[in-house]
Amino acid sequence: EAEVAQSPRYKITEKSQAVAFWCDPISGHATLYWYRQILGQGPELLVQFQDESVVDDSQLPKDRFSAERLKGVDSTLKIQPAELGDSAMYLCASSLGVGQDNYGYTFGSGTRLTVV
């Protein structure tokens, strides 16, 4: 069964350091999503890509977060500098395309970030 690959699985970083997460979606999935999930809450969309273009980054804290999907395949999410409040699970998901996800998103295993 096809999977969304994410790395690293866990990351501990010090406050003010830079951190990066990587995601490789299911082959052929045009839409890629980065979500942040704080413990006990539902996932919150940070950024949505359609191929290599950003279609929604309204909830992305752009002063410290950046995301790219240069060739429309894999994607990187970066935080610089990290703050204590960034501690959360960062989930990547993919789907065939906007409006073509009636079978839902496929999520990766996530990256559990702890900022100390």
Next chain:
Amino acid sequence: GQNIDQPTEMTATEGAIVQINCTYQTSGFNGLFWYQQHAGEAPTFLSYNVLDGLEEKGRFSSFLSRSKGYSYLLLKELQMKDSASYLCAVRAGGFKTIFGAGTRLFVKA
């Protein structure tokens, strides 16, 4: 604003039936999803409703009433492995999907 409400926690007995409710208020509606999420793991897709009515899939069923902004997930013949969080998610206007905070279900023997 956009809002999705679910009970925070529920407890049920193995072998029983449980209904998890979800109410929503969103700008636009293009479908409602239910996901299951075990502790420390990623959400997995359970069901999708876009028209009013009941969708049945094995032990799981999902119901939607668009006029009431209401959905429920019905789990039958509960098993211990069903202990997890259940997330209600609405695909709103612009096809942006918004997740509720989730309902933690505890299944006891």
